[in-house]
Amino acid sequence: MNNKDFNPKILALLCNWCSYAGADLAGISRLQYPANIRIIRLPCSGRVNPLYILKGLEEGADAVWISGCHPGDCHYGSGNYYARRRLSLFKEMLEFVGFEGERVKLSWISASEGPRFQQAAKEVTESVKSVGENKKFRKKSMEEVLEDGV
Amino acid sequence: MVYEMGENLKEETSLKLKTLFEKLFDENKAELVIGFSTYKNISKPQVFKSKEELKSFVFDGFSSQNLSTFLRKFKGKKIGILVKGCDSRSIIALLEEGQVKRDDLTVVGINCPGMLDKRRLKSEFGSNFMVFEGAEEIQIEANAKSTQKERFEYLYEHCKSCKYPDPVFYDYIVEGYKKSKTEDTLGSRIESIEKTDKEERWKYFEAEYSKCIRCYACREACPMCYCEECFVDSQNPRWLSKNFTNTEKQIWSFVRIYHQAGRCTECGSCFASCPEEIDLMYMIGKMNRNIKENYGFETGLKPGAKPAFTTYNPNDPDGFET
Numbered sequence: 001m002n003n004k005d006f007n008p009k010i011l012a013l014l015c016n017w018c019s020y021a022g023a024d025l026a027g028i029s030r031l032q033y034p035a036n037i038r039i040i041r042l043p044c045s046g047r048v049n050p051l052y053i054l055k056g057l058e059e060g061a062d063a064v065w066i067s068g069c070h071p072g073d074c075h076y077g078s079g080n081y082y083a084r085r086r087l088s089l090f091k092e093m094l095e096f097v098g099f100e101g102e103r104v105k106l107s108w109i110s111a112s113e114g115p116r117f118q119q120a121a122k123e124v125t126e127s128v129k130s131v132g133e134n135k136k137f138r139k140k141s142m143e144e145v146l147e148d149g150v
Numbered sequence: 151m152v153y154e155m156g157e158n159l160k161e162e163t164s165l166k167l168k169t170l171f172e173k174l175f176d177e178n179k180a181e182l183v184i185g186f187s188t189y190k191n192i193s194k195p196q197v198f199k200s201k202e203e204l205k206s207f208v209f210d211g212f213s214s215q216n217l218s219t220f221l222r223k224f225k226g227k228k229i230g231i232l233v234k235g236c237d238s239r240s241i242i243a244l245l246e247e248g249q250v251k252r253d254d255l256t257v258v259g260i261n262c263p264g265m266l267d268k269r270r271l272k273s274e275f276g277s278n279f280m281v282f283e284g285a286e287e288i289q290i291e292a293n294a295k296s297t298q299k300e301r302f303e304y305l306y307e308h309c310k311s312c313k314y315p316d317p318v319f320y321d322y323i324v325e326g327y328k329k330s331k332t333e334d335t336l337g338s339r340i341e342s343i344e345k346t347d348k349e350e351r352w353k354y355f356e357a358e359y360s361k362c363i364r365c366y367a368c369r370e371a372c373p374m375c376y377c378e379e380c381f382v383d384s385q386n387p388r389w390l391s392k393n394f395t396n397t398e399k400q401i402w403s404f405v406r407i408y409h410q411a412g413r414c415t416e417c418g419s420c421f422a423s424c425p426e427e428i429d430l431m432y433m434i435g436k437m438n439r440n441i442k443e444n445y446g447f448e449t450g451l452k453p454g455a456k457p458a459f460t461t462y463n464p465n466d467p468d469g470f471e472t
Contacts, residue, residue, distance in 0.1 A: 050408055051381060051389060054401045071464065081462035088467065089440060093408060096344065096436050098352030136352060139397055 008062035008128040012039045012121075013048050015080075018069035021111035026121075029114045033121035036128075037065070044068065045106075046079030050090045053104060057137050063128040065105040067120070073110060080108070102131045160210050160283050163260065163326045168207045170258055170322055171230055175201040179256050180230030184220050186213045191280050192268065195220070209326070211283045214265035214306065216240055216417040219373040221250045228254055234262035236417035238317035239450025240373040243413055246457065249376060259317030261326040264305040265418075269427065271304060285327035302331060308418040308431050311336040318451060336416075336435045343432060355400075355433075361426040362399040368420035368430060369406065374413045381405060403433070411437035412458040413449050 014020040020041045026033060038061075042048060045068025053064045066087060068080040087106055095101040105127075107120050167185070174180040185207055186193035192212035197220065198204050209232065217231055218240040233241065238259060244250045263285060271279055275292035282289040288301045302310065309315075315329040343351060366382070369375045382390050382402060390398050407430075414434050421430045442448050444467065447458040 051401070051405055054404055055389065058397050058401065071468070078462060081464060081466065082459070084466055084468065085445070085462055086459060089411060089437065089444070090408060092440055093404065093411075093433070093437060096351070097355040097433065098348045098350070100348075137397060137400065140395060145395075 006129055006133065008036050008125065008133070009060060010037045010063045010065055010124060010128060011056040011061040012037045012065045012067065013042050013045075013052065014039055015045045015068040015075075016041055016043050017075035018073065018111050019067035019109045019117070022109040022113050022117040025111065025114035026117040031114055031118040033118045034125040036125050037121055044074065044076055044079035045083040046074070046076070048083055048087065050086065053090070054137075057103065057134060058139050060138060062134040063103040063105060063124065065107070065124050067107045067109050070108040070110055099136060100131050102127055103134060163324060164208045164210070166324045167209055167232060167258065167260065168204055170324065171198070171204055171207065172201055174230040174256055175204075179228065181228045182224060183230040184217045185209070185232045197224075209260060211263065211266040211281065211288070212268055214418065214422050215371065216373050216415075216419040218244060219371060219419065221255075221373075222376055225250075226254070228256070230256045230258060233257055233259050233317050233320065235312065235314040235316055235318065236262075236415045238319040239314065239415040240417065242319050242450040242453050243374065243415070243457070245453065246455070257317075257320045257322075259320030259323040261317075261328045262312075262315040263327045264302070264309040264312065264315065264329045266301075266304050267306045268422075286330055306418050306422070307335050307339070308416045308421070308435070312416070314451075319453070336431060337439065340432055340436050340439065356396065358429045359399050359403050360396050361428050362403065363426060364394075364399060364402060365425060367423040367425060371419040371423040372410065373417075373419070374410055375406070407433045407437060410434055412441035412445075412447055414438055415450050
C-alpha cells in the first residue's frame with residue numbers, strides 16, 4: 001500500500017483533566033486534525049495499563065498515543081510521573097525485542113492547549129504513516145489463520 | 151581426587167544445614183522448614199513438617215529453585231527457610247511489598263556455588279547421570295564412564311552472571327563452597343542481541359515465544375508472581391482468549407516480563423521450569439539492567455529501598471514525547 005493512501009488507526013488514551021479537555025478545546029475552536037484518531041478517555045495517564053496498549057495494537061490499532069497533563073500539573077498530583085516511568089520502560093522493552101517503538105507515543109497536553117493538540121495529532125498521524133501498517137503485532141483474521149496457521 | 155572432595159563438600163554442607171534446621175525445630179522457632187530433598191540423585195524443593203522428615207534433606211548443585219516462592223502459601227506459620235543469594239533478595243523484595251512477615255521467618259543462608267544446568271548435563275550425558283561436586287570442578291558419572299569438567303562451564307547462564315551468590319539477608323549462615331568467578335555472560339549476550347537489526351531481533355523473539363504452550367509454569371515458579379487473580383485467568387475483563395495465536399503468547403510474555411521488571415532477582419526459576427526452554431532470561435535481564443541504569447535501583451539489596459515503579463522523580467528523563 002502506498003503511504004499516501006494508508007489511513008492508520010490510532011488509539012488515543014487521553015487523560016480526563018488535561019488532554020481530553022485539550023481535544024475538546026481543539027474541537028470547539030474548529031481546529032482541523034486528522035480523523036485517524038480514536039479517543040478513549042481515562043481518568044489519568046497513570047491509569048494506563050501497558051496491557052491496554054498491547055490489546056489495542058492486537059485488535060488492529062497501528063499506534064497507541066497516550067497523552068496526559070504536563071509533569072507537575074497532574075490533577076491527582078503525581079499520576080503522570082508514574083506513567084512516564086512505566087511507559088518509557090515499556091517502550092524500551094518493545095524496542096528491545098524489535099517492535100517499532102514509533103507505535104507508542106506519549107505527549108503532555110494541557111486543557112488550554114487546543115492548537116497544540118491539533119499539532120500533536122498531526123505529528124502522530126504523520127509519523128505512523130511513515131512507519132506503515134502494524135503487521136508484526138496484530139490478531140490474524142480467520143482467513144489468514146486458515147491460510148497459514150496461527 | 152575430585153570424587154571424594156565433591157561428595158564430602160556436598161555432604162558436609164547438607165549435614166550442617168540439617169543440624170541447624172533440627173535445632174530450629176527443637177527450639178520451636180519453626181513449624182515447618184522449606185528446603186530440598188533428594189530425588190533421583192538430584193534435589194527437589196520440599197516442605198519439611200517435622201524433625202523426622204529432615205532425614206532426606208540435601209543441598210547440592212541442583213537446588214536452583216527459588217524457595218521464597220513457597221512463603222506465601224504458609225502465611226501465619228513460623229517458617230525456617232534455606233536461602234541462596236537470589237532467594238534472600240527475593241525475600242527482601244517480598245518483605246518490602248508486604249507479602250511476608252519478618253517475625254514469621256527464620257532465614258538460613260548458604261553461600262551459593264552456582265547452580266548446575268540439569269538440562270545441559272542431560273543432553274550431554276543422558277538422563278542417568280551422577281554428579282560429584284567440588285567448588286571448582288565436577289565429576290560426572292554416566293554410562294559407566296566418569297568425566298571431569300570445570301564447574302563454571304556447566305552453570306546456568308544467569309548463575310554465571312550472578313553478582314550476589316552470597317545471601318544478603320539472613321539470621322544464620324552456613325559456610326558452603328563459594329562461587330569461584332563471575333562473568334557477565336547474560337549481559338554480554340543481551341548486548342550482542344541489542345546490536346543486531348530490528349527485524350532480526352523480532353524474528354528471534356517470535357521464534358522463542360511461539361514455542362510457548364501457555365502452561366504458566368514460569369508464573370508458578372516465580373516468587374514475585376503472586377497476584378490473587380492473574381490477568382490471563384481473568385474472565386471479566388477477558389484479556390486473553392483460549393486461542394493459541396502468537397500475539398496472545400507475546401502479550402503474555404510482555405506483560406509477565408514487564409510486571410517483573412525491577413523486581414526480578416534473576417534466580418532463573420522461570421527458565422528452569424519452562425518445559426519449552428524458552429529464552430526468558432534475555433528480556434528480563436534487559437529490563438533489570440535498564441531499571442538499574444535509568445533509576446539506579448536493584449531489587450532486594452537494601453531493606454527499605456522503594457521499588458522503582460512505586461516511586462518517581464520529577465527529574466526523570468523525558469525523552470519520549472511525540
